[in-house]
Amino acid sequence: MVANADDLLPNAADCRKVIAQVEADRAMQVVRAREHEEAEKHALLDRFKRPSGIDDEERLKRAAAIINRAVANGLTETQVFRFPNELCTDRGRAINNQEPGWETTLTGLPKELYEFWDKHMRSRGYRLRVEVVDFPGGIPGDIGMTLSWG
Structure with missing residues (x-):
């Protein structure tokens, strides 16, 4: 059937x-x-x-762990933070153009990290490079903070 x-x-x-x-x-x-x-x-x-609520002692421990891990892997630098350009008062324009005083455009956690580096790490020979790390649609996007010692 x-x-x-x-x-x-x-x-x-x-x-x-x-x-x-x-x-x-x-x-x-x-x-x-x-x-x-x-x-x-x-x-x-x-x-x-918002403020992170992390004190300098804890931040020093975290920085040491990051640096020691990178050094153990033979690195002379490591990106320690990446954040949206909205956390800059000018959306990253001064950073992108490497203008003097770019650090004054940072807000929130990026500002905290910059101030921590300036207070505790700069004098110990660590350098901080802050740069736009991507350009979606041809405009500045995320910003990276890279710590170096080599």
């Missing part, structure tokens, strides 16, 4: 409806993922804008 085609095969219009629904579901997943990423980014920015 041959099965009825109507029982086995969906009609073409039904197939198109299912495909349209699948595509709409995928598009909603992409939108939700973007919204989630944006919410995470805003939460991270908010956290970076």
Whole structure:
């Protein structure tokens, strides 16, 4: 006995409806993922804008651990922090142009880290390079802080 085609095969219009629904579901997943990423980014920015609550003694221990690990791996520098340009009052313009006084544009945690380096590490021969590390769409993006000793 041959099965009825109507029982086995969906009609073409039904197939198109299912495909349209699948595509709409995928598009909603992409939108939700973007919204989630944006919410995470805003939460991270908010956290970076506030004082870290870490005292200099703890920060010295963390710096020593980072430096010792890098030295053990034969490195003379390591990126210690990367942050969005929104944490600069000018969105990284002065850093990108290497203008004198660029450090005054830092806010939040980047400012804390710069001040810690200036107070505790500069006199010990450590250098801090702060530069724009990516250019999405041709404009300054994230900023990296690299500590060097070699």
